[in-house]
Amino acid sequence: MSFLTKLSFKDQTFKLRETAILDATTKLLAEKGFDLITMDDVADAVGLSKPSLYKHFKSKEELVIEAMVRLVDEALAYLEKLPDTLGPLERLQSLLEWALRVRLGGGLPFLPSTSAHVRAFLTQSPRYILRALKLHRLLDAVVTEAKRNGELASELPNDVILYSYYARTCDPAVEYLRLYGKYDDETIVAHMHSVCFAGLGARPNR
Amino acid sequence: MSFLTKLSFKDQTFKLRETAILDATTKLLAEKGFDLITMDDVADAVGLSKPSLYKHFKSKEELVIEAMVRLVDEALAYLEKLPDTLGPLERLQSLLEWALRVRLGGGLPFLPSTSAHVRAFLTQSPRYILRALKLHRLLDAVVTEAKRNGELASELPNDVILYSYYARTCDPAVEYLRLYGKYDDETIVAHMHSVCFAGLGARPNR
DNA sequence: GTCTATATGGGGATAGAC
DNA sequence: GTCTATCCCCATATAGAC
CATH class of the missing domain: 1.10.357 (Tetracycline Repressor; domain 2)
Structure with a gap:
């Protein structure tokens, strides 16, 4: 049970970070459009490094x-x-x-x-x-x-x-x-x- | 006078080429949009090399x-x-x-x-x-x-x-x-x- | 999973020969 | 003015240490 909650907690933070990434992406997309945003922009906006971004989403x-x-x-x-x-x-x-x-x-x-x-x-x-x-x-x-x-x-x-x-x-x-x-x-x-x-x-x- | 017509003829062909470039650009822009067209695309479409393109227009x-x-x-x-x-x-x-x-x-x-x-x-x-x-x-x-x-x-x-x-x-x-x-x-x-x-x-x- | 550092490729722009 | 060949930046994506 404690094992399950641990996993679930991990999943939860993962999900939260993913939400933060999507929020930032949404905001940037609305401002600048697809071609003008860079993965660095997104990473910076969410306070993450670019490689970590690619752990969540495999491409732009x-x-x-x-x-x-x-x-x-x-x-x-x-x-x-x-x-x-x-x-x-x-x-x-x-x-x-x-x-x-x-x-x-x-x-x-x-x-x-x-x-x-x-x-x-x-x-x-x-x-x-x-x-x-x-x-x-x-x-x-x-x-x-x-x-x-x-x-x-x-x-x-x-x-x-x-x-x-x-x-x-x-x-x-x-x-x-x-x-x-x-x-x-x-x-x-x-x-x-x-x-x-x-x-x-x-x-x-x- | 012949000097003038020569110049004018030169200008005329220059203008014609410029029109061809703009035609190609217009068509490509309509198809793919600014970010997706390359200067190579335009040059190819009009049958010109890229540097020649830059003689007519100093930037994309x-x-x-x-x-x-x-x-x-x-x-x-x-x-x-x-x-x-x-x-x-x-x-x-x-x-x-x-x-x-x-x-x-x-x-x-x-x-x-x-x-x-x-x-x-x-x-x-x-x-x-x-x-x-x-x-x-x-x-x-x-x-x-x-x-x-x-x-x-x-x-x-x-x-x-x-x-x-x-x-x-x-x-x-x-x-x-x-x-x-x-x-x-x-x-x-x-x-x-x-x-x-x-x-x-x-x-x-x- | 997170970082630093880097590979890779594409495309805007130009050098220099003709 | 036109070309061939090249520069060089920038952005996507990854390698590899921690």
Whole structure:
């Protein structure tokens, strides 16, 4: 028993360090993007040496994959935790706002739109694909339901809606609005929400 | 006189080669992004050696800056050439469609959203800034006019509309729609147009 | 498992011949 | 102005001591 707890403790600290590494990676990725961060950056940020980093993750790519896997897992968990009373449109809206707040708080953009390289190795990672597909299927069902309720544009195919929706979570407009527009985070979230669902065109008077 | 024509001819071939280099750079940038292309790639693509490349552009960054400068110039020219009969909303829509078609045809995305690095050195290039600002101011006036006509959402600030508009020209949804959605180019343009101006939400019956 | 020190390779940039 | 050949930095990844 004491042997087991010892092992478990060891595993626990290992897990904690791994979390710290992923946190640092996430933050750096959000700031500089894949190509500009170095393994030294990550090691320094987490207070570790580079070789120790490689004990946890066997390559830079795998490190990034795990960071993205964790992000998708968080999104899945967020969706799951939404109250049953929420309608399909409200679920989509809530998840979008969550993703935008994550980004504004220094987290990762949801979609690996940044680099063709990153997208290439992510879409070859079964661990990532599995989760991304799960999320995609969940949201596809939500979109179908929202259309049936007359809450989403029924003239748009589901995939057009979904890809546009994903794109909004990593929309560069967010950074420009913060940088040049000087809006606070919640105002940005509100505007992005508005643009995403109602578009730029004139809205009908209610 | 013959001396002058000789010089002029020399300049002309020089210019032609420069155009070829920029064409190749544009194509490669669109395919792989800044960080993944090498100066060897560009040199090979245009059938030149690397040192010759450096006779034309003194660094990789400057090469990319010039490619982007040319793109913005083309956008400015396109705007200028639009018939006077077009209203402000139609001008915005036409320019968006142009930008999307350029991208779908293997051209550059309009906004340097791809990489923090690229954005950094672009926004420090006076040549680029000058043109980007000019385009921005032109479009700002068009947006104001469109709002006055009741064609754009008057409840959105101009910069929110403009940054969202720019973002649509480099929207990753375009690539996903082509890759996974299997739509042809014109269908993608139409859908992007629709999403941009009318949003994802249900549209009112007319 | 953690470090110091190092191997390895790639790619931006240039020297120097023609 | 164009090439061949080269420099040299930097970042990924590892060897080997503790």
